[in-house]
Amino acid sequence: MTPKTYELYFDDPRLRMTIGGRFLVRVVSYVSYLFIVAAFFTLFFSGIRPLQSLGALIALFLIDYFLHFREADSHLTELPSGEALVNAARYLSPAAFSHIEHAYQRSSFSRGNFFVELAVQLLGVREIREGINRLDVKPTEFKEKAEELLRAEDNREKITKDERRAKVALLGTRAFTQALRSERRFVGISDVFSALSLVGDPLIDRLFNVFAIESGDLERALILSAERKPFGIFFRLPRTIGSFIFESYRSSRHRVVNRAWTSRPTPTLDQFSTDFTDLARRGEIGFLIGHKAEYERMTDVLSRATNPNALLVGEVGVGKETMIAHLALDLVKDRVPAALFDKRLVGLHLGTLVAGAPPDELQKRLTRIVQEISLAGNVILYIQDIHNLVKTSGSAYLSAADALMPIIMNSAFPVVGTTYPREFKEFLEPRTDVAGVFEVLNVNELSEGEAEEVLAYETLLMEKKANVIVSFGAIKQAVSLAKKYFRAKLLPSSAEELLRDAVSEAARRGENTVNAESVIRVAETKVNIPLHTADATEADTLLNMEAIIHKRFVDQDEAVTAVSNALKEYRSGLSRSGGPIATFLFVGPTGVGKTELSKVLAEIQFGSEKAMVRFDMSEYQEKESINRFIGSSGGQTTGALTDAITAHPYALVLLDEFEKAHPDILNLFLQVFDDGRLTDSLNRTVDFSNTIIVATSNAHSDIIVRAIEEGQAIGDIAEYLKKRLLDVFKPELLNRFTKIIVFKNLGPAELVKISELNLRSFAALLARKGIVFAFEEEVVRKIASLGFDPVFGARPLRRVLEEKIRVPLAEKILRKEVRRGEGVRAVLKAGEIVLVTEAGGV
Amino acid sequence: MNFAPTYLLGRFFYRIYDFLHHWYFDGSRAFFHRFVAVLEVFERIFAVGMTARFFFHPLYGDYTLVGRILGFIFRSCRIAIGLFVYIILLAIFLFLYAIWLSFPAILVFYAVLNFVKPSSLPVL
Numbered sequence: 034m035t036p037k038t039y040e041l042y043f044d045d046p047r048l049r050m051t052i053g054g055r056f057l058v059r060v061v062s063y064v065s066y067l068f069i070v071a072a073f074f075t076l077f078f079s080g081i082r083p084l085q086s087l088g089a090l091i092a093l094f095l096i097d098y099f100l101h102f103r104e105a106d107s108h109l110t111e112l113p114s115g116e117a118l119v120n121a122a123r124y125l126s127p128a129a130f131s132h133i134e135h136a137y138q139r140s141s142f143s144r145g146n147f148f149v150e151l152a153v154q155l156l157g158v159r160e161i162r163e164g165i166n167r168l169d170v171k172p173t174e175f176k177e178k179a180e181e182l183l184r185a186e187d188n189r190e191k192i193t194k195d196e197r198r199a200k201v202a203l204l205g206t207r208a209f210t211q212a213l214r215s216e217r218r219f220v221g222i223s224d225v226f227s228a229l230s231l232v233g234d235p236l237i238d239r240l241f242n243v244f245a246i247e248s249g250d251l252e253r254a255l256i257l258s259a260e261r262k263p264f265g266i267f268f269r270l271p272r273t274i275g276s277f278i279f280e281s282y283r284s285s286r287h288r289v290v291n292r293a294w295t296s297r298p299t300p301t302l303d304q305f306s307t308d309f310t311d312l313a314r315r316g317e318i319g320f321l322i323g324h325k326a327e328y329e330r331m332t333d334v335l336s337r338a339t340n341p342n343a344l345l346v347g348e349v350g351v352g353k354e355t356m357i358a359h360l361a362l363d364l365v366k367d368r369v370p371a372a373l374f375d376k377r378l379v380g381l382h383l384g385t386l387v388a389g390a391p392p393d394e395l396q397k398r399l400t401r402i403v404q405e406i407s408l409a410g411n412v413i414l415y416i417q418d419i420h421n422l423v424k425t426s427g428s429a430y431l432s433a434a435d436a437l438m439p440i441i442m443n444s445a446f447p448v449v450g451t452t453y454p455r456e457f458k459e460f461l462e463p464r465t466d467v468a469g470v471f472e473v474l475n476v477n478e479l480s481e482g483e484a485e486e487v488l489a490y491e492t493l494l495m496e497k498k499a500n501v502i503v504s505f506g507a508i509k510q511a512v513s514l515a516k517k518y519f520r521a522k523l524l525p526s527s528a529e530e531l532l533r534d535a536v537s538e539a540a541r542r543g544e545n546t547v548n549a550e551s552v553i554r555v556a557e558t559k560v561n562i563p564l565h566t567a568d569a570t571e572a573d574t575l576l577n578m579e580a581i582i583h584k585r586f587v588d589q590d591e592a593v594t595a596v597s598n599a600l601k602e603y604r605s606g607l608s609r610s611g612g613p614i615a616t617f618l619f620v621g622p623t624g625v626g627k628t629e630l631s632k633v634l635a636e637i638q639f640g641s642e643k644a645m646v647r648f649d650m651s652e653y654q655e656k657e658s659i660n661r662f663i664g665s666s667g668g669q670t671t672g673a674l675t676d677a678i679t680a681h682p683y684a685l686v687l688l689d690e691f692e693k694a695h696p697d698i699l700n701l702f703l704q705v706f707d708d709g710r711l712t713d714s715l716n717r718t719v720d721f722s723n724t725i726i727v728a729t730s731n732a733h734s735d736i737i738v739r740a741i742e743e744g745q746a747i748g749d750i751a752e753y754l755k756k757r758l759l760d761v762f763k764p765e766l767l768n769r770f771t772k773i774i775v776f777k778n779l780g781p782a783e784l785v786k787i788s789e790l791n792l793r794s795f796a797a798l799l800a801r802k803g804i805v806f807a808f809e810e811e812v813v814r815k816i817a818s819l820g821f822d823p824v825f826g827a828r829p830l831r832r833v834l835e836e837k838i839r840v841p842l843a844e845k846i847l848r849k850e851v852r853r854g855e856g857v858r859a860v861l862k863a864g865e866i867v868l869v870t871e872a873g874g875v
Numbered sequence: 876m877n878f879a880p881t882y883l884l885g886r887f888f889y890r891i892y893d894f895l896h897h898w899y900f901d902g903s904r905a906f907f908h909r910f911v912a913v914l915e916v917f918e919r920i921f922a923v924g925m926t927a928r929f930f931f932h933p934l935y936g937d938y939t940l941v942g943r944i945l946g947f948i949f950r951s952c953r954i955a956i957g958l959f960v961y962i963i964l965l966a967i968f969l970f971l972y973a974i975w976l977s978f979p980a981i982l983v984f985y986a987v988l989n990f991v992k993p994s995s996l997p998v999l
Contacts, residue, residue, distance in 0.1 A: 061879075083986040086985040292919065293925045293929045294929070294946070
């Protein structure tokens with residue numbers, strides 16, 4: 034079929050008739066069939082032979098009519114080949130046309146939008162209601178909203194009949210394309226409903242947007258209800274997703290030899306292997322969605338005369354084995370190239386083969402297996418985790434690789450192996466003899482749409498097991514969240530795990546349905562990211578973020594406002610998509626709170642200080658240090674940054690002394706700041722879109738120190754300082770920061786506040802240990818004066834607190850002068866801070 | 876066709892055409908597909924085509940003289956039995972197909988012939 038060459042149009046004469054004409058057609062059609070049925074009974078039971086024959090002929094006609102009652106005039110499977118002018122109306126099922134006609138008539142009367150009228154009309158169909166329900170949308174709410182749109186005077190249409198018919202034609206052709214893509218026989222009701230989202234009408238788009246229904250959603254949601262049908266009354270659901278094969282092969286007996294009677298039995302191989310063709314024959318494996326290109330390439334490689342060896346490289350759960358299983362199914366179905374025809378696909382169990390066997394026994398086994406495969410001539414050998422072959426080599430005994438490799442290199446039989454990217458780089462790539470004989474095929478992650486389709490089938494099994502209903506919204510959410518936050522595995526495995534957890538959780542709670550919210554709840558507990566829409570409490574926190582930060586952080590209003598705004602935008606869903614939540618460059622002298630603000634932010638928004646991923650960039654000054662940062666090119670070591678973000682995708686990344694990093698590392702951040710993505714040495718993409726990146730810099734501290742010594746405030750030189758940053762950073766890097774914030778230097782008044790905050794925080798710590806700590810205002814001022822340094826800001830404060838408060842108190846605790854339940858008061862006596870114990874609390 | 880009676884008349888003739896199309900065109904295709912499907916099932920057992928292709932190959936990879944002779948004998952028998960079964964199948968299908976094709980015509984023929992000579996044919 035070549036759909037691109039069709040010139041589509043939509044024309045049904047009934048739409049050009051008057052209402053009376055259409056009514057007449059309906060009435061006459063019904064009456065005619067009643068008349069024909071009556072004619073059949075009259076003729077067939079007349080007892081007159083010639084009339085009985087005619088009655089039988091009419092019976093054939095009626096049977097044929099009722100057998101094709103729900104079918105369109107023409108089938109999509111019989112489209113003309115080559116270029117053709119195709120009338121989509123002829124492929125429309127009678128039920129679909131009936132709904133279109135009804136909506137057309139209603140919109141003509143009421144001047145309501147045809148598409149919305151049709152949406153309301155189609156909600157009367159159970160299949161559509163079920164689909165809408167699966168999308169976490171209540172059909173009643175959907176209908177109410179649609180009717181509300183229809184009632185609005187602004188939405189009344191003043192269009193001619195021709196314009197209205199043009200709308201029907203647009204919908205009809207879109208539905209035709211949709212049905213063709215879904216490989217249906219006719220354009221059905223669900224295709225018409227799906228096509229509503231493709232017509233580009235502002236009003237219907239508004240309706241779908243209200244309920245966040247995207248194009249293609251309904252199509253996939255209907256899998257859940259439509260695919261259930263074949264398994265409904267007469268069939269049982271399969272046990273695993275691999276068994277979703279609708280064309281099962283009757284015979285399930287194991288074939289000892291091939292059909293051409295040229296092969297031989299392989300008893301030793303059978304002992305240490307699984308015959309995938311047997312499993313496919315029993316209908317247990319073979320179901321495949323996606324990976325079309327990789328699969329075709331794999332069969333091409335396996336069927337060539339020289340080096341028929343394929344190596345599938347892909348992450349865990351990406352679908353390597355599913356492709357192998359599908360090959361087994363195609364072998365059983367004879368849907369393979371001639372070179373693979375009548376062959377068996379056998380998976381060798383390396384573990385069982387090698388484990389526990391003394392060297393000489395292993396060698397014997399391998400020799401026998403290789404001989405059997407060579408003599409049989411009909412075996413495609415599948416070796417899972419093929420890197421294990423190389424791993425065992427070099428040991429004292431003859432390894433499996435050493436026995437198998439010469440045979441594989443001789444192209445004696447086709448071999449397909451699977452491995453993971455890291456293992457491939459580490460073990461296989463360095464061995465040119467091994468890597469050379471295999472054609473490496475990278476198995477890519479499924480698209481989100483394909484993953485949703487896989488999960489729709491998987492869901493049918495989960496529903497049956499847990500006795501819950503899973504909405505399509507839950508599937509969609511699981512795929513979208515897994516793609517974003519659960520990168521340890523790829524789609525669809527990652528989404529499947531998440532959905533499975535949500536189903537288990539729902540079953541545990543005794544809930545009947547699993548919707549998008551259920552999935553979000555489970556995902557949140559796993560990644561500690563606020564994925565739900567901000568509730569009232571969180572919204573309140575966000576709205577008062579500045580005040581909350583200032584409870585623990587003094588001054589630096591510009592910086593506080595900037596980070597607060599970034600978080601407000603993020604949680605309201607208005608952040609720039611594609612990049613991190615925000616990227617800040619904090620510039621300023623030491624001890625002004627650059628790191629402290631990051632810590633406070635991590636605790637308030639990201640849950641704890643531990644959610645801050647901190648890198649001292651002075652440790653990454655050498656060119657080679659990039660290997661430590663994002664992993665070595667050979668795959669031997671993984672990167673500290675990429676590992677940290679894979680483990681904590683929702684985090685604050687603090688890059689201390691950013692200017693000291695090697696320029697190559699700084700260049701990496703161009704991509705991170707722009708796209709929010711970084712690809713590590715193993716080609717894994719790490720997502721930074723849920724991180725705030727704070728880079729701090731003391732660049733040009735000489736200018737700052739000089740300015741401070743001259744009595745200037747940092748605010749006065751801020752603009753000058755920003756310009757001078759171009760000496761240190763490339764302009765393209767500076768431009769990518771959301772904001773460059775110059776921190777002000779702190780004065781004595783700020784130091785007093787900071788001292789008080791620190792003392793309060795210390796008091797809170799002691800309270801948790803059962804000791805009441807109190808302090809006088811003079812003590813705060815004393816500590817502030819001792820901890821102040823015009824050049825080092827608040828940095829000496831920590832040392833002063835330690836010397837004057839922490840250490841003396843620690844000694845008192847050790848001397849048992851302060852016990853649990855007692856109090857300590859810090860007072861100023863003769864200009865010195867003294868700790869006074871007060872029994873029974875302060 | 877915009878005029879309802881014209882449309883109805885067109886649909887009347889279309890229905891007759893549709894019935895004939897289903898009976899003769901779709902029916903023939905269904906017969907052919909079913910025949911091919913049944914052949915495929917039997918081909919999995921007899922593998923006539925494949926056996927012919929490997930006619931001179933020894934049986935089960937046994938390249939000795941005995942293996943070659945046995946291969947020749949067994950393959951000959953297999954092809955002969957297979958062809959015999961296929962011919963029987965073909966005959967059954969052709970017979971059923973002929974009945975299918977002629978059934979509507981037989982009914983018309985019965986009616987016409989009964990009008991001409993009412994007592995010459997049995998009651999249906």
